[in-house]
Amino acid sequence: MEQSVYYVGMNPYLPILLILIFGLALGLGVSGVSLFLGPKKPNSSKLEVYECGLPVTSSAENRFSIKFYLTAILFILFDIETIFMYLWSTAFDYLGWFGIVEVGIFIATLSIGYIYVLKRGALRWD
Amino acid sequence: MIEISFTQIISTILLMLLGIAVGAQVAPIMSWVERRQCAIIQRRLGPNRVGFFQFRLLGLGQPIADAIKLLFKEDFVPPYVHKAFYVLAPVVPVATGLAVTVAIPWGSHVVVNNQIINLQAVNLNSGFLLIFALSSLAVYGVTLAGWSSNNKYSLLGGLRASAQMVSYEVAMGLSIIPLVFIWGTLDLQTMITKQSEILWGFLPNWGFIHAPISFFVFIVTIFAETNRLPFDLAESEGELVAGFLTEYGAMRWSLFFLGEYSMMFVMCVLTVSLFFGGYELPWLSQHYLLEILNPQVGEVLARWILLPLGIIVLLTKVILLMWIFVQVRFTIPRFRYDQLMKLGWIYLLPIALINLIITAIVTAIVKFH
Numbered sequence: 001m002e003q004s005v006y007y008v009g010m011n012p013y014l015p016i017l018l019i020l021i022f023g024l025a026l027g028l029g030v031s032g033v034s035l036f037l038g039p040k041k042p043n044s045s046k047l048e049v050y051e052c053g054l055p056v057t058s059s060a061e062n063r064f065s066i067k068f069y070l071t072a073i074l075f076i077l078f079d080i081e082t083i084f085m086y087l088w089s090t091a092f093d094y095l096g097w098f099g100i101v102e103v104g105i106f107i108a109t110l111s112i113g114y115i116y117v118l119k120r121g122a123l124r125w126d
Numbered sequence: 127m128i129e130i131s132f133t134q135i136i137s138t139i140l141l142m143l144l145g146i147a148v149g150a151q152v153a154p155i156m157s158w159v160e161r162r163q164c165a166i167i168q169r170r171l172g173p174n175r176v177g178f179f180q181f182r183l184l185g186l187g188q189p190i191a192d193a194i195k196l197l198f199k200e201d202f203v204p205p206y207v208h209k210a211f212y213v214l215a216p217v218v219p220v221a222t223g224l225a226v227t228v229a230i231p232w233g234s235h236v237v238v239n240n241q242i243i244n245l246q247a248v249n250l251n252s253g254f255l256l257i258f259a260l261s262s263l264a265v266y267g268v269t270l271a272g273w274s275s276n277n278k279y280s281l282l283g284g285l286r287a288s289a290q291m292v293s294y295e296v297a298m299g300l301s302i303i304p305l306v307f308i309w310g311t312l313d314l315q316t317m318i319t320k321q322s323e324i325l326w327g328f329l330p331n332w333g334f335i336h337a338p339i340s341f342f343v344f345i346v347t348i349f350a351e352t353n354r355l356p357f358d359l360a361e362s363e364g365e366l367v368a369g370f371l372t373e374y375g376a377m378r379w380s381l382f383f384l385g386e387y388s389m390m391f392v393m394c395v396l397t398v399s400l401f402f403g404g405y406e407l408p409w410l411s412q413h414y415l416l417e418i419l420n421p422q423v424g425e426v427l428a429r430w431i432l433l434p435l436g437i438i439v440l441l442t443k444v445i446l447l448m449w450i451f452v453q454v455r456f457t458i459p460r461f462r463y464d465q466l467m468k469l470g471w472i473y474l475l476p477i478a479l480i481n482l483i484i485t486a487i488v489t490a491i492v493k494f495h
Contacts, residue, residue, distance in 0.1 A: 125468070
């Protein structure tokens with residue numbers, strides 16, 4: 001029977017890899033073309049760090065606000081929770097009301113953590 | 127029996143090239159659209175001179191002229207930057223921005239050499255999660271650009287951009303979950319087919335009608351994810367010169383925009399496919415059109431006729447959505463940074479969670495009873 005033949009193309013992940021390589025080549029290639037075509041005229045003020053014309057006082061590699069770390073940590077916590085809910089949502093029909101109750105408990109636990117974070121002021125930026 | 131088919135491989139490559147071609151063309155065309163729209167809002171003329179020979183064509187030659195100008199500009203790498211990261215940073219958004227185009231569903235399927243060819247270059251069982259996975263990689267480009275420039279403005283811009291992008295990703299992921307259990311699948315093709323049905327006899331069965339709050343949360347997070355105004359705190363020129371772009375110039379600078387616009391295009395395609403029925407015409411589903419065309423021209427030809435129709439419908443919807451993006455950019459002023467973080471964490475996240483619970487209960491009542 002002809003219908004039983006199952007045709008396959010390339011591995012489904014291969015196109016993604018190919019495009020990533022293509023994008024890499026495009027990005028480097030285009031700026032490489034500009035390297036050959038463009039002029040080369042360095043001068044002293046061009047070679048300085050741009051700080052609106054003021055003399056540079058310190059390096060940029062300095063301390064910065066702890067808030068950014070906090071945001072990153074909270075992002076990881078909440079994003080993993082999102083992934084759990086994707087798993088449940090694909091099995092929604094199969095799990096039925098049981099799944100909804102379970103996810104309800106999960107979200108309730110999550111909200112306690114969220115309210116704690118809110119009360120401690122981790123999300124306040126002013 | 128499993129057989130490796132060259133028809134499948136070649137069609138995948140052609141679909142990839144279509145995605146790359148469209149993804150890479152969005153940036154030049156949108157730059158022109160944006161400048162013209164800005165000019166119309168501000169009662170100016172905008173770029174209307176550059177055309178082809180004596181035809182001005184509303185200035186459509188401007189993007190080409192810009193590209194040539196950018197190629198001939200000095201490719202300047204400042205001496206104080208971290209060179210490897212500085213050079214690689216603009217490539218990250220381009221590579222990811224083009225890579226997400228593989229997940230675009232251009233149409234249902236066509237038949238070539240007795241084989242069914244799915245009009246989606248990559249159709250994984252994880253569905254549209256691939257778009258999320260690849261689009262969140264773009265944050266590396268911004269962070270690396272900000273850090274490697276070794277400039278205070280760049281560093282602050284990069285930090286702000288990365289904090290903003292990760293913050294809105296949580297609400298973004300949560301806002302889409304209702305659609306997954308409403309349609310019962312992660313596959314965009316199946317979702318679009320289900321959206322072509324008619325709801326209550328007169329409405330198109332769009333995801334927007336099933337989950338309107340999801341749509342509003344999602345559209346706001348897209349603005350933040352693609353660093354567009356009113357959320358472009360990363361490049362707010364009043365405070366940070368040009369944010370993480372301060373030390374970039376010439377082609378490297380425009381590469382960021384190429385990636386950003388490509389990402390914006392794919393995000394608009396995703397919105398359209400999730401909420402507005404993708405390549406399906408409202409009320410006139412491809413299935414219905416196929417039934418009309420089938421007796422006259424046969425199924426193979428009928429599907430080939432529907433392919434350009436589907437692409438035109440998809441692009442029309444996407445262009446309308448992108449035009450809204452442009453309108454918003456020149457209508458709503460920029461947020462302050464604390465307002466931005468507040469909107470993401472204190473408003474959108476709980477709204478998305480509550481929307482998720484309520485939609486789950488309503489869907490369960492409808493589905494299980």
